[in-house]
Amino acid sequence: MQVKLTPRLKKIADLVPINSKVSDIGTDHGYLPIYLLQNNIASHVIASDVNKGPLETAEKNIYLHGYVDKIEMRLGSGLEVLKAGEVDTIIIAGMGGILISELLDKAPNIVNKIHTFILQPMQAQEDLRRYLVANNFKITKDLLVKEDHRIYEIIVAQQGSQAIEEEIYYETGLFLESNPKDLVEEFIEGKIKTQKEIILQVKEQNSPTAMKKHTECEKKLIKLQEVLAWLKQ
Template sequence: MSRTINLSRRLTNVASFIPKGARFADIGSDHAYLPCYVCLHDEEAEGIAGEVNEGPFQSAQDTVNRYDLSNRVDVRLGDGLDVIENGEIDLVVVAGMGGSLIKTILDEGQARLSRVKRIVVQPNIDEPGLRYWLQWHGYTITDEGMVEENGHIYEIIAADKDSTGQELTERQLLFGPIILNQRPDPFYRKWRREYVKRRRIIDQMTQAAEPDHDKIGTFKRELAWIEEVLHDDNDHSQY
């Protein structure tokens, strides 16, 4: 029996944000690949794989059994954070969903987050909204990353519970406070694309019968920030 799992590049990067010895839950686990991968590489880790639908739940159980991890990875059927009890884990992962859905899962499961020290999220869209949610609920963003896979660029956000709180600027919410400082290669590729998208959106909104000037102003402000960060890239050929 193989003792390794070939995770996608995206999930391998998500796994790197889970510290050694973590007791964690992976919500919407999709075959339980992530918790099994983490537990195979960390003998002290214990995971919960949460699934809301019967089919993926059964697939997750099959993966856990295949790697003989039933004593360390518990597969549970339930909606969002309903699969965990308050106090039994110290880290939650929610990856591979839209930012709005992730916020809903966190909102509806707040009662079960009181002792969770770290939240790791990998949204497919709406990273700024998630950053705002995290800081508003007493989490400080302590690590971030970007990964490119199959033509898509994903952002990973890790936030730790912090009584001192965090207040990010709108610019930091948009780009990510740590990503903005590190600016890995995918950063410039993403924001060149986003620059083109925002220009197109502004043109379309401006031509509307009743333009929403507030929204246009927001997009123009973001466009100026994007121009600023792209000027720091040495390659302006696609800008």
């Protein structure tokens, strides 16, 4: 029985290098590891979760699909479930960007042996990109995928250094042009709407924090509008 992934997970699966050894951190139901093996993308997968319930669900799914010998299940937080060098690709999807940064930061001995990082933050995407660039990661892909009226951001990174030409790239991603134009325009329009909403919320407040936030959002709004204008050319 073939596993059918959601658009978000399918996009992540498409980014996994062929014949790689993968760790799916926070595997939830285990469908992604099963898909990777069914489609001969990964040779071996370590699936982990910090909670026992989801891991038990994943174990049942993996057993039903006959991959008990190729998918290892591990209970634990983040990258602490891994040993240095046993995988070359790490997937961390469905967590906040700050949490993903913290998980990477806690395990330098594991991180240093990884070739490909596929990261899908649910929020704080800008914070995650800043962490990656500041900590000797190179962002190689920034992809968008729409699922159930929400646009998700997927970041692919490797070891290396990177110079960021414009601050706004931390917000928008570095490779907008690699995504469908209509999806990118919708994505940027959504970010413009968010900045306008924040500006309205803080403009009547007189605290130094609120005034600083207002100024930052105004600058970001101008840049986002410039990006949108460039896209529509």
